[in-house]
Amino acid sequence: MQKILVANRGEIALRVMKTIRKMGIKTVAVYSDADRNAPHVKFADEAVLLGKAPSSESYLVMEKVIAAAKRTGADGIHPGYGFLSENAVFAKLVEENGITFIGPRPHAIEIMGNKLAAKEAVKSYDIPMVPGIEEAITDKDLAKKVAKEIGFPILIKAAAGGGGKGMRVVHYLKELPEQMDRAISEAVSAFGDGAVFIEKYVGSPRHIEIQVLADTHGNVVHLFERECSVQRRHQKVVEEAPSCVLTPEIRTAMGAAAVRVAKACDYVGAGTVEFLLDENKKFYFLEMNTRLQVEHPVTELITGLDLVEQQIKIARGEALAFKQSDLTIKGHALEVRVYAEDPLENFMPSIGTLSTYKTPTGDGIRVDDGFEEGMTVPMYYDPMISKLITYGKTREEAIQLMVQAIDSYRVEGVATTLSFGKFVCEHDAFKSGDFDTHFVQHHYSPEALKAKYDDEKKIAAMVGLQLYLEQKVKLKVHRAASQDWKQNRS
Template sequence: MIKKILVANRGEIALRVMRSAKEMGIKTVAIFSEADRGALHVQFADEAVCVGGPKSADSYLRIEKILEVSLDLQVDAIHPGYGFLSENALFAQRAEAVGITFIGPSPASIDLMGNKLAAKAAVANYNIPMVPGTKEAITNITEAKKIAQEVGFPILIKASAGGGGKGMRIVTDLGDFEEQMQLAVSEAVSAFGDGAVFIEKYIGSPRHIEVQVLGDKHGNIVHLFERECSIQRRHQKVIEEAPSSVLTPALREEMGQCAVNVAKACNYIGAGTVEFLVDENLNYYFLEMNTRLQVEHPVTEQITGLDLVKEQIKVAQGESLSFKQGDLKIEGHAVELRVYAEDPRNNFLPDIGKLVSYKRPQGPGVRVDDGFEEGMEIPIYYDPMIAKLVTFGQNRQEAIDRMIRAIDEYEITGIENTLAFGKFVMQHEAFRSGNFDTKFIQNYYNPELLSSPPAQEEAEVAAVLAAFLYKTTKPKTTTTFAATSVSTSNWKKNRSQL
């Protein structure tokens, strides 16, 4: 049995894992960089160890240092969270080699699904629908042009080892092909150390729908239904919901079984996600598999009543799944907004600085997963996500309306953030009707439609005045919507520090 877990991550996901572990009576160890000495996950853990400097490469990505700490503190298992080393097969392999349980899939599964071409080859025997394109990496420009013409423009050049939109180029005609391919290869080498790219038919306006899967060490694999992830910026998700508003029960079951087959193709263990593109005719195509817990896992937890972190830990301990596919059903609807320290009025440029005021929304059906408190600094070195705001309702309409109410209650000043953008989406007819795709921002979003943020000084004065009035008059209710406060990005001014 697992008695102590080291969480090889930071911020909200580290806290998320630690809370579930604590409920299971498991002790936790936090690692942190010099920039995170005062972080909440450091304060929450039973033990905490600094593993290096502020940059990820000097701390959260130091495999041998993290393993050294794990051995010194006699931890039984490591939970990688998401990002950082969560999909690093070497990390999982090295942990196993020194006798520490890696809470996640096997190194072989991580390695297989981490390469998009290898993943496609692995699932081919299960008749998984795939976007037309190449089955192997391409390097010869002349041959690549010929293949592109056969597939038909527009096409997508993608890095085999890629993710997060990196190493990806859309090509609309043959004249741009050579330049775009060279750019894709260069970016792939820079981001992943692997310049292998392949060609796919570009689906212009798809929906991005993913299916949560869970497998144990005894061959049992189930799906936990789908998540709609089509509201994106820079190919990265901003708003997710579960279930999708467009899937019929029959299509949901078909895609769910397809996801289970993908997991079977790599002997998957633990929690993972199979991602699909869905076109306007509801034809779906396998995109990739993420071999870790997803950022948006809370919406699945809300509609299934399961704690996915606890399920991961149980699986890692060798336990069989305590439920079968037929035991699972969807209850209600959940929506998640990623609250980023970004300026939605300026192409979502990241921001840093102090959270001058920070008040979480409360009430029925509201969940906030975060890693910050008022007065803390948003560092320049990591992902700019402040929190995940999740709302749950008996139906989609209630979940959306509850999200609007929660956004209005959420008070954040001192940092540009995406609350106002989230409210814009929730109130837009395309989103409310369910008639949207991955081009929502491109088709509908206009920064000028957002309310103007107050100046920094005004926000600080307003915060002080509000506190004074509350103490002196004690109003029965106070609702503040302060989604943004700074008119220019501190991240941009300070990025030279990196």
């Protein structure tokens, strides 16, 4: 490949382009009216306007992206994450136009993009799965029968779902019909597909995912795990690698299971296999994400591998240059997603202009972002401003460095989740590792964050007063009677 078009925007577009440039390959950016002056557009060798600000008129229009690639002579397309990254139709269209899609083959995207199809694909590969029914269901009487068999609480999930949409926890039989209707309605609205299925609800799970790489020569490896249990509204907000609760034996077993999942769909490229880990340390297959993950930097830091570089090499037909036995975990990495959201107002989006925007720097600190001071956070897209990542020799070191980095991050003009990230890192449950996917539900509230703010302000005021009093004593000059010029003048 001589030139790669990055079919995305913001921090991931810029992050992908940096690796492409490092590999000596030309870059092409695409953008909407809202992103005309964005950093990823300025960074690229060429840039093509796709259309108006709404993604439905720009980043999601397949034909416009393909036309931009042809117009600029790009022979590869990297989709980043979000938008068209897990769209099998787009991946096929790219291939049909003689352009290399830097991602898995269309059939793998299609299979793993539907939770029911994914379960069907892996069931003969000895992959542990949560008890439930592995087929779409609309009959409420049948749903009641299945629920009674597997036992309450149960989880109703959209087959084509993601991000918590089309998902309902049901604790009692009488709730099932209403919650099923709601799940189906939400699934239709979000995905255009009302298919739902039922499985046992794992009450206190941890969300553990395994990064895999697979080439076109049959080689598949895993790059260990990421802990993604701190979530709000089923969306990850703090991630780390490795997990502090996995034993070497569980890590090996989960890694081997993830490799089998990849083989089950003839996977190629970088992908992530997600698992639930219950309180008894039993793990269950959840789904597979057929793209680069938002949290991929923590894996890069503990393995020393550039995942985008690996994606491009695999897409060029190269074999992996390492075996599973060559891979080891070195140190600990932590990522906090920085959203333009107000954690004191139930994480409501905060739209505005970044009047001040200063990122932290230093050893062990990495910031992946797509904004500059003076830019406006647009209302049309995901409100993530950046990803703040820290790396240390130990988990404790990475956490402490994250707190320091958050304190050094200066953002004015919009509310951000930086204070929430600090709240998490300083909470005893997180520091001890005794938490699950209900961390926010159990430990966080706007009142708790505000109380922490007030405590910090009080401490700062007390420190300031103490310093003032100390300096006042040092600077005070005691007058002697003989030094009073008024009394001793002649």
